[in-house]
Amino acid sequence: MLRYSQKVYYDSTRDILLMKKGLLVFVAFLFASLVTVAVGQTATPTPAPTPAQKVRIWSIPISIYTKKELEQNQASEFLQTDKLSVKENGDEQQILSIRALSDSPLSLAVVVQDDLSSNINLQLEDIRQFIRGLPKGSRVMVAYIRGGSAVTLQKFTDDREKAAKSLRIIAGSSSGGTGPYGGLNDVLKRFEALPSGRRAVLMISDGVDTSQGSNVSSLVQTIDLENAIARAQRNSVAVYSIYSPTALTSNSNSPLVTGGQGALLRISDETGGRSFYQGSIAPVSFTPFIRDLNLLLGRQFSLTYLSTHMKKGYYRVEVTSSNPDIKIEHPKGYYFR
Numbered sequence: 001m002l003r004y005s006q007k008v009y010y011d012s013t014r015d016i017l018l019m020k021k022g023l024l025v026f027v028a029f030l031f032a033s034l035v036t037v038a039v040g041q042t043a044t045p046t047p048a049p050t051p052a053q054k055v056r057i058w059s060i061p062i063s064i065y066t067k068k069e070l071e072q073n074q075a076s077e078f079l080q081t082d083k084l085s086v087k088e089n090g091d092e093q094q095i096l097s098i099r100a101l102s103d104s105p106l107s108l109a110v111v112v113q114d115d116l117s118s119n120i121n122l123q124l125e126d127i128r129q130f131i132r133g134l135p136k137g138s139r140v141m142v143a144y145i146r147g148g149s150a151v152t153l154q155k156f157t158d159d160r161e162k163a164a165k166s167l168r169i170i171a172g173s174s175s176g177g178t179g180p181y182g183g184l185n186d187v188l189k190r191f192e193a194l195p196s197g198r199r200a201v202l203m204i205s206d207g208v209d210t211s212q213g214s215n216v217s218s219l220v221q222t223i224d225l226e227n228a229i230a231r232a233q234r235n236s237v238a239v240y241s242i243y244s245p246t247a248l249t250s251n252s253n254s255p256l257v258t259g260g261q262g263a264l265l266r267i268s269d270e271t272g273g274r275s276f277y278q279g280s281i282a283p284v285s286f287t288p289f290i291r292d293l294n295l296l297l298g299r300q301f302s303l304t305y306l307s308t309h310m311k312k313g314y315y316r317v318e319v320t321s322s323n324p325d326i327k328i329e330h331p332k333g334y335y336f337r
Helices: 067-072 118-132 160-165 181-193 223-234 255-271 287-298
Strands: 002-004 008-011 016-019 043-045 056-066 078-082 084-088 091-099 107-113 139-146 149-157 199-205 238-243 300-307 313-321 326-329 333-336
Touching (some): 056 067, 056 078, 084 300, 107 149, 223 255
Parallel strands (some): 107 199
Antiparallel strands (some): 084 091, 313 333
């Protein structure tokens, strides 16, 4: 077995990760479908595993960027990440491949809560332009959530114009509180039929599910939320969320707003995505959110590694770089069953 000690660089002009001289791991020819983005790696030999030791392949979505890039709203053409490492429950694991945009097209589900306040309609064109601007080869699905269930307006398609046109106006509703997470769980199941690779959800919601109470602590740990987090982690889907209010959360001082945003923040943080909101009010514009989202998705990679943990259970994941200027967003863990 080889343990990675790689020097990694990102070249946006060619959309590849470059790793300083070295050798390709012995499993490369066995997993040709996991096209390794790296051209080479510096490997440090470690003691070989016993013949009885078992390993499994696991993939997670990660986004690599610098804080400076987000502050300036501009991606650098060249990014030095230095050594990358992956740990599960504190144990270092062996990286097999890191696939970039050109090697792993994005599969994205756009999910809209159907009882949002009608001001969301002012943002629909920005969302359509976002979908149209996705890289060629991206697969897009569009669904609306009402009453805890998802209604698919467009199945996964590589026709981005068709997906963009499927977005429809929301009439608004005086209800709310049923939560988006049961419907999100339905959407996450659709990824199971897709090839492995880069996966993400963009969910626009107020995040409020009052099925287990309306206090903040109840809102951030509902059963549907827990199930959606577990399924997203299991299916390697990063959930990005944008807060937009319903009639129930139209009062910006309501604790429901705090709880809803907290729930959105939690599912995004634990799946390797990002949560966007403009204080406790309806966003004036989605433009700054979409600009950051484009940067994050443009720097999203599918990281595949060998896990030495074979028992069922929850495993904490940590992905780090030896470069202190680099920030990596990734799932905080997953359930292995």
